[in-house]
Every structure is written in structure tokens, then in C-alpha cells.
Amino acid sequence: DAGITQSPRYKITETGRQVTLMCHQTWSHSYMFWYRQDLGHGLRLIYYSAAADITDKGEVPDGYVVSRSKTENFPLTLESATRSQTSVYFCATTKVDRADGYTFGSGTRLTVV
Amino acid sequence: GNSVTQMEGPVTLSEEAFLTINCTYTATGYPSLFWYVQYPGEGLQLLLKATKADDKGSNKGFEATYRKETTSFHLEKGSVQVSDSAVYFCARSYNTDKLIFGTGTRLQVFP
Numbered sequence: 001d002a003g004i005t006q007s008p009r010y011k012i013t014e015t016g017r018q019v020t021l022m023c024h025q026t027w028s029h030s031y032m033f034w035y036r037q038d039l040g041h042g043l044r045l046i047y048y049s050a051a052a053d054i055t056d057k058g059e060v061p062d063g064y065v066v067s068r069s070k071t072e073n074f075p076l077t078l079e080s081a082t083r084s085q086t087s088v089y090f091c092a093t094t095k096v097d098r099a100d101g102y103t104f105g106s107g108t109r110l111t112v113v
Numbered sequence: 114g115n116s117v118t119q120m121e122g123p124v125t126l127s128e129e130a131f132l133t134i135n136c137t138y139t140a141t142g143y144p145s146l147f148w149y150v151q152y153p154g155e156g157l158q159l160l161l162k163a164t165k166a167d168d169k170g171s172n173k174g175f176e177a178t179y180r181k182e183t184t185s186f187h188l189e190k191g192s193v194q195v196s197d198s199a200v201y202f203c204a205r206s207y208n209t210d211k212l213i214f215g216t217g218t219r220l221q222v223f224p
Binding site: 033035040041042043044045048058090092101102103104105106107 | 155156159212214216
């Protein structure tokens with residue numbers, strides 16, 4: 001089915017471990033985004049990508065790495081997880097015309113213990 | 114800078130009450146404005162949008178008008194239902210390809 005999917009839905013990891021969150025979209029939209037959602041902060045942009053092999057930092061990029069070797073995938077890696085990275089992570093995508101608005105995945109709830 | 118400010122929640126209403134959730138934005142450039150809704154355990158869904166001044170976005174009984182003179186995009190609904198209980202996010206575009214979100218307002222509707 002067409003859409004945007006995130007995996008895993010839930011993840012518990014230990015401090016210092018590397019963890020990768022996956023995001024896949026079936027529309028071949030140019031833009032993809034990673035946000036984190038925290039109480040009192042709303043959604044904050046971590047990284048975004050305008051096309052394959054083009055990525056850029058958002059508001060809170062420290063501690064995260066992204067790649068975009070294929071248009072449909074945009075994985076987010078926490079190189080060495082910290083407790084402050086406990087959050088709900090949302091991937092989103094949009095066509096070039098951002099006035100259409102974003103389509104979001106269902107989110108990944110990450111807990112770092 | 115670019116920012117969006119929403120009223121703090123939770124907003125608690127009885128069914129069929131009138132709803133207003135305030136949203137103001139910084140006036141940098143000519144942004145598009147959006148309201149997103151997040152139901153429990155789900156991702157955000159686009160509720161409505163407006164791309165230029167005086168535009169009115171509407172969907173599912175919700176409305177919001179792009180007011181350039183007051184830099185506002187308040188969300189309204191004439192008669193809320195229990196099923197409207199969710200978190201509502203106001204957002205504006207910037208730099209042509211990104212959105213910045215408000216902190217969200219939780220709406221709780223009781224029968």
C-alpha cells in the first residue's frame with residue numbers, strides 16, 4: 001500500500017548503544033523529515049532531506065546521523081544513545097510544493113535506559 | 114525568527130460547545146499556515162491549511178482564517194464532539210520547504 005511507514009513502532013535501548021530508526025515512503029516524494037516530539041516542546045526538526053544524497057540539519061541535530069541513498073528511505077541513527085534522546089520520533093514527507101502539507105508516519109517511541 | 118505560539122492546554126469542553134484554539138505566528142516572509150491533529154497513539158494528520166492572507170481553511174467542521182493584520186490563524190469549531198478529543202498543532206512554513214510547529218494544544222471533550 002502507498003504511504004509512509006516507520007519501524008520499529010517501539011524501541012528500548014541502553015545508553016551508549018547505536019540505534020537506527022527506519023522510514024520508508026512509497027510516493028517518491030522529494031522531501032523527507034525527521035522530528036522528535038517531547039512534552040512542552042511540540043515537534044522539533046532534527047534533519048531533513050530535499051532529495052537523494054542531499055541532507056541538512058534542522059533545529060536539534062546533535063547526536064543524530066541521517067542518510068538518503070534512495071529516495072524512498074530516510075533512516076535516522078543515534079550514534080550513542082543518551083537518556084535525553086528518549087522521545088517519540090516522527091518521519092514526514094511532502095512533495096516539492098510544501099503548501100500541500102506533510103504526511104506523517106505513525107511514529108517510533110524510543111526509550112533510552 | 115520563525116515561530117508559532119499556541120495557547121496552552123488542556124482545553125476541556127462539553128460536547129456541542131464552541132471551540133477556539135489560538136495560534137499566532139511570526140510575520141517573516143509569506144508563510145503558509147496549517148493545523149494538524151494528532152489522535153492518541155497516532156501520527157499527525159493535516160486538518161486544514163491556508164496559503165495566503167484572508168484564505169479560510171476548513172475541514173470536518175473546523176475552520177481557521179489567515180489573518181495577516183493580527184498574524185493569527187485561530188482554529189474554531191461550532192460544536193465539538195467527543196471524537197474531536199486530540200492534540201492540535203498549529204504550523205507555519207518557512208524557507209519554502211520546512212514547517213515549524215507550535216507546542217500543541219490538548220483538547221478534551223466530555224459527553
